[in-house]
Amino acid sequence: MEMENIIEKTLVIIKPDAIEYANQIEWAIIDAGFTILNKSRILLTDEQVFEFYKDYEENENFNKLVEYMTSGPIIVMILSKKDAVNALLECLGPSDPEVAREQNPKSLRAKYGKDAFYNGIHCSSSYEEARKEIGFFFSNAIIDPLTDREEVRQFLEKELYPVLTLGLTQLCKEKPEDPILWLGNWLLKNNPNTPIIIEADNE
Template identity: 45%
Template sequence: MSNGIYVQRTLAIIKPDAVQKAEEIEDIILRSGFTILQKRWIHLSPEQCSEFYSEHSSKIFFPSLVAFMSSDPIVVMELAKENAISSWRNLIGNTNSHKARNLEPESIRAKYGRDEQRNAVHGSDSEMSAEREIRFFFGRSIVEPIPTDQAAKDYLEGKLNPTILKALTQLCKEKPHDPVTWLADWLLANNPYKPLVNTRVTVVEQ
């Protein structure tokens, strides 16, 4: 049985109106427990924006949305966390930045958004949307399981700590002149998970 779990993924976009605050927003994302799996700075063309927002093509705001989203670079991120979609939507707040300031003053849109369109960030609204949007920007990414805190602790205690303990014990005994290099060499030589290679050479008589 694997120690890892497949956490949910979602797409986050820092829009043109907030891209100058990208570093601050990324810090909020990380402090809120998200893992940034992939990130791209990109300047979309109007055609690319039209494709991405195609579900809104019949809406009256569609032309202005395309013009806004293609006006300057954006930051696109694939985020991971348990319940990532709802967690990210809660963190960014109401679509209308004015309402967000009244109802959710600590949300990202309340802090960095201006109005309903220039609202700082985007978040996928469903698993289907998240998969489509991630695929749009990053292709067909295959994500390994991200371990829970307990799984990570179990992995360290069961797989890494015993080897590290042996290495440090030997280091204390030998007291090498360059302990960092010695430790690196020792770990390479004594890695219990390195593949075993048959070094014997068979000579075939002609």
């Protein structure tokens, strides 16, 4: 089966500087043939921005990025469509809105982005990145299964074991009457990827 015939999921973030245009952006995404599977209005903490953008922490503008992404609420959506990742990249246009206005003036960044830094909208750049980013914001979302044992091992070592070790250590210190219930509640409260969610309003 060709890639363009595969229904994929991808992630889009309407950033704080474009939140006032959220309705227009969402309708444009729907008009482009995407289905919105899940949506949250979120206020990120500094720690969550550090984790989400950790690959950019050596960038000289990283602190500015953290300030930008915590300056107000964002809207995060899981989208689906045939070849969703590439289709959304095309829909949003180049990451620099000034370039987008020249090359693809009807794209969303051309319409709602300001410049290369305040570009209004983020989307996953690859299938692998989409899986990772969806898992970050929607921990209960159904994502395609891990493909091989090595990928499973890497996922467990990076995402599960460190948090579970902390929980079990605290469990030994607390010695609760119901250890299973206590551990379950502790894991829910201490999931490092759980963002602060604000109830959506009618924008």
